[in-house]
Amino acid sequence: MLTLYMIKNCDTCRKALKALDSRGIPFKTHDLREDGLSAALLEHILHRVPLVEVLNKRSKTWRDLPQADKDTLDSNSARQLIMQYPTLLKRPLLENGNEIRVGYREGDYDDLKG
Template identity: 70%
Template structure:
């Protein structure tokens, strides 16, 4: 079964969930804020998504970080993401072992079938 990693208040996550439901695709959701983001789960995600692609530099959370935190991203990214799950790009759709679709735009899930 597919897993959709979301933050419930994210509009793009809602669109992704709706697209999967409309296609009749079975999936479970995992709310990164409510359900928590452990170091183990983050490592699991980063096995399928490059760290540079996982950090959402367009988020309010990113903009609110100090310049020092942004500059130390190479060494502290994992710790920052665990502290601030909204730094992780989302939604993340886990479609297979170590295979993730990052973000969502209309039509992204068309190839998944139903």
């Protein structure tokens, strides 16, 4: 079964939910705020998707970080920041077996079958 990692008030996540629902594709959701983000889950995601692809540098959370945190960013500090601020993950993340798709645009899920 597919898993959609998301945040409920994210517009792009809501579009992804509608796309999956409209295709009758069974999936479960994991809200990164409500259900949390464990270190194990973060490593699970990063095993499938490079850190640079999931770190959301366009988010308000990123913009609000102290400049020193951004300037000294490495893979370890990025992991710590994501654990502290799950909204630094790009969303949604759709897990399908060993693949995780990052983000959503219209038509991204057209190849999925219900």
